[in-house]
Amino acid sequence: MQYDILFIFILVILSIFSIQGSIIGYFGLIYCFMLCSLGAAKGIYNISSCVSGTSIRSPSVGTKSILGTVVCEANFLSGIITCVMAFGTLAKTSEIAVHYLYFCSSLFVGMCSYYSSISTGLICAVISMMDGKDPNVFYKVVVLEVIPASVGLIGFILGIVMNSKADLLM
Numbered sequence: 001m002q003y004d005i006l007f008i009f010i011l012v013i014l015s016i017f018s019i020q021g022s023i024i025g026y027f028g029l030i031y032c033f034m035l036c037s038l039g040a041a042k043g044i045y046n047i048s049s050c051v052s053g054t055s056i057r058s059p060s061v062g063t064k065s066i067l068g069t070v071v072c073e074a075n076f077l078s079g080i081i082t083c084v085m086a087f088g089t090l091a092k093t094s095e096i097a098v099h100y101l102y103f104c105s106s107l108f109v110g111m112c113s114y115y116s117s118i119s120t121g122l123i124c125a126v127i128s129m130m131d132g133k134d135p136n137v138f139y140k141v142v143v144l145e146v147i148p149a150s151v152g153l154i155g156f157i158l159g160i161v162m163n164s165k166a167d168l169l170m
Contacts, residue, residue: 010058020133028103029083035110036079043072043121050125054132055100064138068124071149075120078156082109082163089166097169105162107156112155135169 051065086102093099121146131138 007102012091012092022094022099022103023098024096025106027084028078028106029086029090031080032106032110032113033083035107035114039114039117041078043117043119043124044069044073046118046121046125047128048073051128054128058132058135060135061131064142065124067142067145068120068127070118071120071124071145071152074149075152078090078152079110079113079136082106082156085160086163089163093166094170095166098166101162101166101169105159108162109155109159112158113152116143116148116152116155119151120145 047065047068051062054061083106086106090099090102127138127141127145130141
């Protein structure tokens, strides 16, 4: 399970050098979807495994961990939005430069969402365990969940900016 991101990167490198340029953009969309869904699944799994154990001692932990789950789902939805927006443009053009641009932007959004979801899941799991031990600590450290969430948001915004430059290449 720990080598799945390495496997995806090997596929990325192989696809860059072995696939025709006119379909490379579609592979970027596939990688974006895979990375976003994998990151969201791992983040939610980390949250749920720690919250299920901690909620036995302190039942209020379950409601406080919703923020981390929402961030993981938002990262997944940002990847889906990127794929849908890019697919509409890729179907209209056959320019190789546009396909490489969409490949890079989709891969960037996917990687940012992947790492944002995993780090949010880990931080939310740790905060949940700390909250089970001392409920006063939660409001002091909940700000730490915003930092990895902003990584996913910045990746999504930069992906949109990169996709908007495709009109200049057509």
